Amino acid sequence: MLEQAFATAEFLAVDTETNGLAGDRCELTEIGAVLVGGGELHDEFESVVGVAHPLGRGIQRFTGITQAMVDAAPAPEDVLPEFERMLRGRVLVAHNASFDVRVLRQAFARAALEWPAPPVLCTVQLARRFAPLQRRRGLATLAAALGVEVDEVHRALPDAKTCARVFCSLFGKLSANAPTIADAIALLGARKVRSRPPKIKRPRGERPHLAGLPHEPGVYIFRDADGRPLYVGKSVDLRTRARSHFTTGATWAADAEHVDHQVTESELGALLLEDRLIKALRPPGNVRGKTEPDGYVYLRCRLDIPFPILEVAREPAAGHAVCVGPVRGRAAAAELVEQLNSLFGLRHCGRALPRREHPSAYGQMGRCLSPCLNDLDPNLYRERLDQALKLFVGRDGGRALLERVDEQTKVASAERKYERAAWLQRRKHRLESLLERLGGVLRATHTGARLVLAPHPEAAGRFDAIWIAGGRVVDWGPVAAPEELTVRSASAFRAAPAPGKLGGWLPADAVAEARLVGLWVAANRPPTLELGARTGEAAHTAFLARAGRTTASSSTA
Structure with missing residues (x-):
C-alpha cells in the first residue's frame, strides 16, 4: 500500500473525543470519520461510544457529550469493527495524529480487537511543511487561516470534516512533492507518529499467556520468571485490561512471564483486593502518583489534642476521632463546619492553639468560648464539643442538627430573645441549603x-x-x-x-x-x-x- 500513487489513494480523516483523562484512564467517547478521495469529501461515519466510568462534569460541558448519551451509546466492541472496515486500505489522516492514534489503539486493545496499523498523516505536520508562516496550528485557527469555514468544534464529526478540508486545501502541494504514500510519510516526517504499539523486548520468552483470564471483575498479578510480583492491577474485565498493558509499553512488561488472577463478584471487591495485595506484595510496577481530586471530603474531629477542632480533609482521621462522610463539596463542608462552630461556640482557628491577650472576633461576638485566652475550663469546651459531635452519632446528623436549631429557637422565643431567635432561623435556612448541597446522610463513620x-x-x-x-x-x-x-x-x-x-x-x-x-x-x-x-x-x-x-x-x- 505504501507504494501506491499518492494522487490516487483514499484517505480517512478521523477525530476522536475522550473522557478527558490521561494514560490508561483515557476512554473513547465519540469517533468521527470522513472519506477523502481526489481532494474531495465523500462518505461520513459518526458514533458516540459507551464508556466504563462516569464522565466528569467539565468534559461534558467542554464536548457537549453527556452521561446520558454515552449510557445509551453502543460499546466500543460494537462501534470499532465498522470503523475498521471503513479504514481498511486507506490512509488515516488526523490533526495531531499521535493523540488520535493512541486513543484508537488503546480502545481497540480494550475491545480485544487488533489495531489495523494504517499509514498515518498528520495535518499539523502538513501545515508545518506547506504553511510555515502560520505559527498557530490549532485546528480551528489553521482552518481559518486557510480559508476553511468552521461551524462547530469539540465534536468528532465536525472536527473530522474540518480536518478533511484542511487536508484537501494542502493536498495539491503534498501531491506535487510526494509521488507515493511512502514519499508523503517520509516528507512529513510522519514516522515520528507511531501507528503501531512499541515493540517490547522480551529476552526470556513471549508474552504471558492471557487466554486463561476471564471476562470477569477481579485482580491480576504479573510475575517474572522467578515468580516475583511485578504489577498488581484490577478491572471489571480481567482479560481486556491485562492485554492493554502490552500496547502501552509499560517498563515492567518486558520481564513479565506469568500472570495470576483472582475473580471477584464486583468492582468494589476488586478495589479492595488490589489495595491489599499492593500493600502486601509491594510490586515495583505499582507507583503511586499524585492523587487526583475527586470532590469528596470528610468532616472530622481528632479527639487526641487539647480543645479539639472540626476540620475538613480528604481522608478520615487516623487514631481516636469522629469522622463524617465522605460528602461531595469541600466549600459546602467548610461552611457547615463554620456554622457548627458558631452554634456551639467552638474554635474557629487551626489545630495549633494560639495564645491571645484579647478574644478573637468570633469570641467578641459570642460565637467562640475563646480557649486561646488560657482561662477556659477544658471540661466546658469538651461539653460543647460533645453536644455537636453527638448529633452525628445517630442515623442522620443533618436532621438532628436542624431539630437542635428548632429547639434553640423555641427557647430563645420563650425567653423573648427575639434577635437570637431570628438569627437562629436564618441559620436554619442556610443549614438546609448546605445539607441539600452535601447530599446523603451525615453520619459518623464509626457508628454502628x-x-x-x-x-x-x-x-x-x-x-x-x-x-x-x-x-x-x-x-x-x-x-x-x-x-x-x-x-x-x-x-x-x-x-x-x-x-x-x-x-x-x-x-x-x-x-x-x-x-x-x-x-x-x-x-x-x-x-x-x-x-x-x-x-x-x-x-x-x-x-x-x-x-x-x-x-x-x-x-x-
Missing part, C-alpha cells in the same frame, strides 16, 4: 455496623458482601446463604463500637481502605442493611430479596 452488597457489573443476582464496622471493612466475600450471612453479620456487629459511643479508632494503615470503600459506597449507593443485635436470618433473606438475590440462588452459592 452494616452489610453492603456490591453488585456484579453485568450479571444480575451476583454480589460481593462487605461488612463495615467502626468505619473499617471487617469481613467481605461472595454472597452466601442467608444463614452464613447471619453468622458473619453477628461477628461484624460485635466488632462495632457500642451504640452512642463518641469517637472511633481507625489505625493509620486502614485509612486508605476506609476512604476507598467510603467513596465507592457514596458514589454507587448500593443495597445496605443496618445490623443490630437481633438482625437474624429472616432479615437477611428479605434483604437479599430486595437486592435481587433470591433465597434459592443464595443457598447454592
Whole structure:
C-alpha cells in the first residue's frame, strides 16, 4: 500500500473525543470519520461510544457529550469493527495524529480487537511543511487561516470534516512533492507518529499467556520468571485490561512471564483486593502518583489534642476521632463546619492553639468560648464539643442538627430573645441549603455496623458482601446463604463500637481502605442493611430479596 500513487489513494480523516483523562484512564467517547478521495469529501461515519466510568462534569460541558448519551451509546466492541472496515486500505489522516492514534489503539486493545496499523498523516505536520508562516496550528485557527469555514468544534464529526478540508486545501502541494504514500510519510516526517504499539523486548520468552483470564471483575498479578510480583492491577474485565498493558509499553512488561488472577463478584471487591495485595506484595510496577481530586471530603474531629477542632480533609482521621462522610463539596463542608462552630461556640482557628491577650472576633461576638485566652475550663469546651459531635452519632446528623436549631429557637422565643431567635432561623435556612448541597446522610463513620452488597457489573443476582464496622471493612466475600450471612453479620456487629459511643479508632494503615470503600459506597449507593443485635436470618433473606438475590440462588452459592 505504501507504494501506491499518492494522487490516487483514499484517505480517512478521523477525530476522536475522550473522557478527558490521561494514560490508561483515557476512554473513547465519540469517533468521527470522513472519506477523502481526489481532494474531495465523500462518505461520513459518526458514533458516540459507551464508556466504563462516569464522565466528569467539565468534559461534558467542554464536548457537549453527556452521561446520558454515552449510557445509551453502543460499546466500543460494537462501534470499532465498522470503523475498521471503513479504514481498511486507506490512509488515516488526523490533526495531531499521535493523540488520535493512541486513543484508537488503546480502545481497540480494550475491545480485544487488533489495531489495523494504517499509514498515518498528520495535518499539523502538513501545515508545518506547506504553511510555515502560520505559527498557530490549532485546528480551528489553521482552518481559518486557510480559508476553511468552521461551524462547530469539540465534536468528532465536525472536527473530522474540518480536518478533511484542511487536508484537501494542502493536498495539491503534498501531491506535487510526494509521488507515493511512502514519499508523503517520509516528507512529513510522519514516522515520528507511531501507528503501531512499541515493540517490547522480551529476552526470556513471549508474552504471558492471557487466554486463561476471564471476562470477569477481579485482580491480576504479573510475575517474572522467578515468580516475583511485578504489577498488581484490577478491572471489571480481567482479560481486556491485562492485554492493554502490552500496547502501552509499560517498563515492567518486558520481564513479565506469568500472570495470576483472582475473580471477584464486583468492582468494589476488586478495589479492595488490589489495595491489599499492593500493600502486601509491594510490586515495583505499582507507583503511586499524585492523587487526583475527586470532590469528596470528610468532616472530622481528632479527639487526641487539647480543645479539639472540626476540620475538613480528604481522608478520615487516623487514631481516636469522629469522622463524617465522605460528602461531595469541600466549600459546602467548610461552611457547615463554620456554622457548627458558631452554634456551639467552638474554635474557629487551626489545630495549633494560639495564645491571645484579647478574644478573637468570633469570641467578641459570642460565637467562640475563646480557649486561646488560657482561662477556659477544658471540661466546658469538651461539653460543647460533645453536644455537636453527638448529633452525628445517630442515623442522620443533618436532621438532628436542624431539630437542635428548632429547639434553640423555641427557647430563645420563650425567653423573648427575639434577635437570637431570628438569627437562629436564618441559620436554619442556610443549614438546609448546605445539607441539600452535601447530599446523603451525615453520619459518623464509626457508628454502628452494616452489610453492603456490591453488585456484579453485568450479571444480575451476583454480589460481593462487605461488612463495615467502626468505619473499617471487617469481613467481605461472595454472597452466601442467608444463614452464613447471619453468622458473619453477628461477628461484624460485635466488632462495632457500642451504640452512642463518641469517637472511633481507625489505625493509620486502614485509612486508605476506609476512604476507598467510603467513596465507592457514596458514589454507587448500593443495597445496605443496618445490623443490630437481633438482625437474624429472616432479615437477611428479605434483604437479599430486595437486592435481587433470591433465597434459592443464595443457598447454592
